[in-house]
Amino acid sequence: xxxxxxxxxxxxxxxxxxxVQVLAxxxxxxxxxxxxxxxxxxxxxxxxxxxxxxxxxxxxxxxRLAQILEEMEATAVPVGMLDVAFYRDDIGIRPVxxxxxxxxxxxxxxxxxxxxxxxxxxxRTVRAALNALAxxxxxxxxxxxxxxxxxxxxxxxxxxYVGKNMPTRLDEQVDVSLDGVVLGDVVAR
Amino acid sequence: xxxxRRKMLSPQRPVVVIRGGTVVDETxxxxxDVLIDDGRVAAVVEDLDVPAKATVLDAGGCLVTPGxxxxxxxxxxxxxxxxxxxxxxxxxxxxxGYTAVLAMPNTNPTIDNAAVAREVLALGETALCRVAxxxxxxxxxxxxxLAPMGELAALGVRMFTDDGTGVQxxxxxxxxxxxxxxxxxxxxxxxxxxxxxxxxxxxxxAWSSRLGVPGVPAAAEELMVARDIxxxxxxGGRVHFLHLSTAGSVxxxxxAKAEGLAVTAEVAPHHLALTDGELAGYDxxxxxxxxxxxxxxxxxxxxxxxxGTVDAVATDHAPHPPESKEGPLDVAAPGMLGLETAVxxxxxxxxxxxxxxxxxxxxxxxxxxxxxxxxDQGGDQGGPIAVDMPANICVIDPTERWEVDPERLASRxxxxxxxxxxxxxKVRHTVYxxxxxxVDAKAQR
Amino acid sequence: MxxxxxxxxxxxxxxxxxxxxxxxxxxxLLSVTDLGAEGIEEVLRVSDAFVxxxxxPIPKVPALRGRTVVTLFxxxxxxTRLSFETAAKRLSADVLSFSLASSSVxxxxxxxxxxxxxxxxxxxxxxxxxxxxxxxxxxxxxVDAAVINAGDGWHEHPTQALLDCYxxxxxxxxxxxxxxxxxxxxxxxxxxxxxxxxxxxxxxxRSGVLALSALGxxxxxxxxxxxxxxxLEGWPVTGVSHDLDAVLPHVDVCYLLRLQTERGAGSxxxxxxxxxxxxxxxxxxxxxxxxGALVMHPGPMNRGVEIADEVADLPRSLVLxxxxxxxxxxxxxxxxxxxxxxxxxxxxxxxxxxxxPAGDG
Numbered sequence: 001x002x003x004x005x006x007x008x009x010x011x012x013x014x015x016x017x018x019x020v021q022v023l024a025x026x027x028x029x030x031x032x033x034x035x036x037x038x039x040x041x042x043x044x045x046x047x048x049x050x051x052x053x054x055x056x057x058x059x060x061x062x063x064r065l066a067q068i069l070e071e072m073e074a075t076a077v078p079v080g081m082l083d084v085a086f087y088r089d090d091i092g093i094r095p096v097x098x099x100x101x102x103x104x105x106x107x108x109x110x111x112x113x114x115x116x117x118x119x120x121x122x123x124r125t126v127r128a129a130l131n132a133l134a135x136x137x138x139x140x141x142x143x144x145x146x147x148x149x150x151x152x153x154x155x156x157x158x159x160x161y162v163g164k165n166m167p168t169r170l171d172e173q174v175d176v177s178l179d180g181v182v183l184g185d186v187v188a189r
Numbered sequence: 190x191x192x193x194r195r196k197m198l199s200p201q202r203p204v205v206v207i208r209g210g211t212v213v214d215e216t217x218x219x220x221x222d223v224l225i226d227d228g229r230v231a232a233v234v235e236d237l238d239v240p241a242k243a244t245v246l247d248a249g250g251c252l253v254t255p256g257x258x259x260x261x262x263x264x265x266x267x268x269x270x271x272x273x274x275x276x277x278x279x280x281x282x283x284x285x286g287y288t289a290v291l292a293m294p295n296t297n298p299t300i301d302n303a304a305v306a307r308e309v310l311a312l313g314e315t316a317l318c319r320v321a322x323x324x325x326x327x328x329x330x331x332x333x334x335l336a337p338m339g340e341l342a343a344l345g346v347r348m349f350t351d352d353g354t355g356v357q358x359x360x361x362x363x364x365x366x367x368x369x370x371x372x373x374x375x376x377x378x379x380x381x382x383x384x385x386x387x388x389x390x391x392x393x394x395a396w397s398s399r400l401g402v403p404g405v406p407a408a409a410e411e412l413m414v415a416r417d418i419x420x421x422x423x424x425g426g427r428v429h430f431l432h433l434s435t436a437g438s439v440x441x442x443x444x445a446k447a448e449g450l451a452v453t454a455e456v457a458p459h460h461l462a463l464t465d466g467e468l469a470g471y472d473x474x475x476x477x478x479x480x481x482x483x484x485x486x487x488x489x490x491x492x493x494x495x496x497g498t499v500d501a502v503a504t505d506h507a508p509h510p511p512e513s514k515e516g517p518l519d520v521a522a523p524g525m526l527g528l529e530t531a532v533x534x535x536x537x538x539x540x541x542x543x544x545x546x547x548x549x550x551x552x553x554x555x556x557x558x559x560x561x562x563x564x565d566q567g568g569d570q571g572g573p574i575a576v577d578m579p580a581n582i583c584v585i586d587p588t589e590r591w592e593v594d595p596e597r598l599a600s601r602x603x604x605x606x607x608x609x610x611x612x613x614x615k616v617r618h619t620v621y622x623x624x625x626x627x628v629d630a631k632a633q634r
Numbered sequence: 635m636x637x638x639x640x641x642x643x644x645x646x647x648x649x650x651x652x653x654x655x656x657x658x659x660x661x662x663l664l665s666v667t668d669l670g671a672e673g674i675e676e677v678l679r680v681s682d683a684f685v686x687x688x689x690x691p692i693p694k695v696p697a698l699r700g701r702t703v704v705t706l707f708x709x710x711x712x713x714t715r716l717s718f719e720t721a722a723k724r725l726s727a728d729v730l731s732f733s734l735a736s737s738s739v740x741x742x743x744x745x746x747x748x749x750x751x752x753x754x755x756x757x758x759x760x761x762x763x764x765x766x767x768x769x770x771x772x773x774x775x776x777v778d779a780a781v782i783n784a785g786d787g788w789h790e791h792p793t794q795a796l797l798d799c800y801x802x803x804x805x806x807x808x809x810x811x812x813x814x815x816x817x818x819x820x821x822x823x824x825x826x827x828x829x830x831x832x833x834x835x836x837x838x839x840r841s842g843v844l845a846l847s848a849l850g851x852x853x854x855x856x857x858x859x860x861x862x863x864x865x866l867e868g869w870p871v872t873g874v875s876h877d878l879d880a881v882l883p884h885v886d887v888c889y890l891l892r893l894q895t896e897r898g899a900g901s902x903x904x905x906x907x908x909x910x911x912x913x914x915x916x917x918x919x920x921x922x923x924x925x926g927a928l929v930m931h932p933g934p935m936n937r938g939v940e941i942a943d944e945v946a947d948l949p950r951s952l953v954l955x956x957x958x959x960x961x962x963x964x965x966x967x968x969x970x971x972x973x974x975x976x977x978x979x980x981x982x983x984x985x986x987x988x989x990x991p992a993g994d995g
Contacts, residue, residue, distance in 0.1 A: 103686075131696065135692045135695075393864045394864065395867035398864055400767055515746055517769045518767065519767075519787070
């Protein structure tokens with residue numbers, strides 16, 4: 001969710017200027033592999049597991065994670081994507097942006113949902129996601145996997161699986177993708 | 190001499206001096222001061238010696254012209270007093286430089302009999318301008334039975350019209366013209382063929398098609414103009430065309446005049462300045478009958494004024510209470526205020542292409558004659574400004590810029606299309622029968 | 635499920651981007667001209683998301699929770715009103731419906747007083763349908779709430795045009811085997827559309843002409859001489875025809891307008907029968923259409939008048955789809971109008987926005 005938050009935090013519409021590469025692509029892959037192991041260990045397998053990536057940053061990570069889990073356990077793992085625009089708590093406070101796709105692969109009743117996002121920041125996106133998921137059925141459990149936890153929570157949300165804990169200043173920005181994690185600043189144009 | 194001196198010192202009507210202006214009347218234009226005493230012009234000379242007890246009206250930089258005469262005003266009384274009364278309209282008229290207005294008969298009850306006419310004339314006696322009355326052509330303006338024109342003519346009515354609607358039946362109009370010819374009065378026609386105009390709320394054209402509003406084609410007016418020209422030819426009666434709005438109408442009248450027919454025509458200031466595009470915002474203040482038309486029509490009307498085809502500018506002052514003007518277009522009442530903005534709008538539209546004298550002809554002495562109020566017809570309107578003439582005079586500053594604030598108009602209603610706009614040209618003083626009823630753009634009573 | 639393609643590139647494909655369309659900063663949808671091609675595209679894209687919402691077991695999102703939407707209908711129109719009400723409810727807004735036909739207005743209260751009274755109860759959006767052109771624009775002058783024109787006399791019916799464009803886009807996508815979200819407004823360029831029927835009195839036609847031509851489609855009008863508007867000056871159409879048979883083989887979409895029975899009463903048309911004979915889409919005429927051509931109608935249909943019974947039920951007839959898409963499109967409009975910055979510098983905030991480096995779609 002970092003992308004959208006970046007665009008809405010002053011200086012709005014600025015340019016991301018990278019400063020430090022914190023994780024290389026291989027580091028991201030290793031982190032996802034470790035997270036996959038943790039998921040399987042904690043849940044004693046992948047029964048009823050569904051991986052759902054949050055638009056847009058969490059989606060590529062979710063697909064990669066699902067792929068790793070499938071190889072690990074030799075079993076199919078359904079993957080989906082969720083856009084939480086309609087569940088945000090800041091509708092009417094911030095402008096609405098164009099929407100990305102929501103595609104939930106199955107009824108979530110009784111399922112174990114692994115929610116995947118790139119960056120955990122204030123926690124509001126995850127709260128919106130939990131509300132959205134509830135409309136697709138009552139999951140047995142929802143566990144949160146994030147590549148980067150950058151602190152500054154505004155709601156009582158905590159991740160179950162973390163790629164890297166990265167304390168940041170409020171005015172810094174974190175850019176996450178399968179190509180790595182970069183810390184930088186947003187500079188007004 | 191003693192008689193005159195006694196009258197000069199009489200306290201009843203003060204001595205008024207209009208100083209420093211340029212007198213413009215049908216004899217021409219000249220720098221002169223005007224001395225008014227006991228309701229008459231006493232002197233017109235440059236650098237007048239101002240008598241001791243005189244009220245001095247400063248006319249520096251201004252035109253001093255015979256009082257304006259409006260051939261077409263809706264006083265709304267009796268029956269429509271929440272929109273306007275004879276008194277409030279006359280105050281608006283005086284502020285607009287008018288010393289006489291012709292009241293339209295579409296009141297409630299209609300001015301189609303002597304009793305109602307007397308009532309309006311009586312109300313006019315204490316007004317700030319002369320109130321003349323037009324009678325209806327048909328009873329109740331219903332278009333079928335002739336109204337008692339003789340009875341009304343005996344009261345001094347010289348113009349008859351069913352304004353608000355046109356006389357639809359050609360046979361009825363023919364008989365009315367023949368009867369009117371016998372009485373020596375003029376019939377005024379609101380040219381609108383009801384079947385063509387049916388359901389229309391603005392000019393039918395590109396704008397009405399885009400806005401999805403039912404329109405009134407130019408032909409609805411031109412059809413009746415053409416018809417009445419033929420009837421004038423047939424009967425020898427006198428026809429005056431009210432509020433012409435199309436190029437086609439002007440062309441028809443020009444040909445009729447060239448032929449020597451006794452037809453005259455008036456145009457409203459809003460048709461000289463505004464077009465149908467004003468309705469893009471669906472603001473009913475711009476809804477009027479006949480509707481605002483196209484640039485080509487505006488140009489033709491202006492040209493018609495310059496060429497003499499159009500005889501008069503008449504305001505068609507039509508007050509309406511706010512509820513009638515702010516709803517959906519199809520239920521809004523048509524009509525705009527006009528008395529207080531006429532001078533500015535007309536000067537802006539017609540000069541400098543026309544001289545001040547030519548414009549004032551359209552607003553003062555020519556309409557005075559059409560209404561039968563001219564000095565040479567036994568009336569007191571239209572000037573010229575000369576010794577012993579009745580003192581009905583207005584003083585106009587053609588350069589003063591002012592913003593139209595509907596709340597500050599003297600009219601009881603607020604439906605002016607010029608609300609919030611800047612106009613150039615304002616009446617500074619108005620003298621009615623020797624009394625300064627407007628001084629420095631403020632009504633004195 | 636296959637991984638999605640990379641997030642769509644920003645509209646102009648570069649980092650130096652213009653801000654998103656700001657039509658909703660104007661707070662009203664009164665005419666299709668308020669939108670422009672970009673605005674139309676935005677509505678269509680947001681509608682995709684709401685089509686997905688409609689497919690859920692619980693087709694509801696909390697996006698407009700706590701907002702109040704009032705439908706103000708002076709003309710009877712159950713289907714449009716229900717469509718708007720459903721849209722608002724699916725966004726979790728509170729909905730009030732006010733029928734002007736049977737209310738205080740009949741007792742003489744002016745429209746302005748009625749609207750201001752209702753607005754005083756705390757309304758975020760009015761959906762207005764009225765028999766007089768410009769009524770929605772007038773309401774917009776009187777209230778602070780957002781105003782959506784649901785049809786004003788002969789003037790416009792913007793959401794109808796939007797849902798029609800959405801339906802066309804949906805079918806184009808299916809035909810090409812592409813996802814709807816991949817079909818953009820570029821695919822409308824050169825699309826040949828004929829609008830058939832009482833153009834002069836049709837708000838659907840006016841909005842349709844504006845929307846389709848803004849997207850680059852070529853629109854032809856087909857109508858009897860007495861049902862063409864008095865002037866087509868400035869109308870973005872390729873022409874007017876009085877010969878439906880000649881036009882049909884060359885169109886991609888045949889859009890039929892409803893003929894109101896009063897038009898056939900003798901003053902505009904000699905009879906309904908003559909209209910159907912010359913301008914109705916009979917089974918024979920449907921055969922003149924090209925293979926992939928579509929048939930559309932805003933509803934409700936006069937079966938046997940402008941469209942033959944059997945033609946209405948052909949696969950190429952999209953009437954039911956139009957209705958289904960109506961709710962999603964109206965949800966998109968409501969969401970875009972009411973989901974904006976409330977008060978403050980709305981236009982300024984929107985103008986500030988650019989796109990980040992990895993274009994968030």
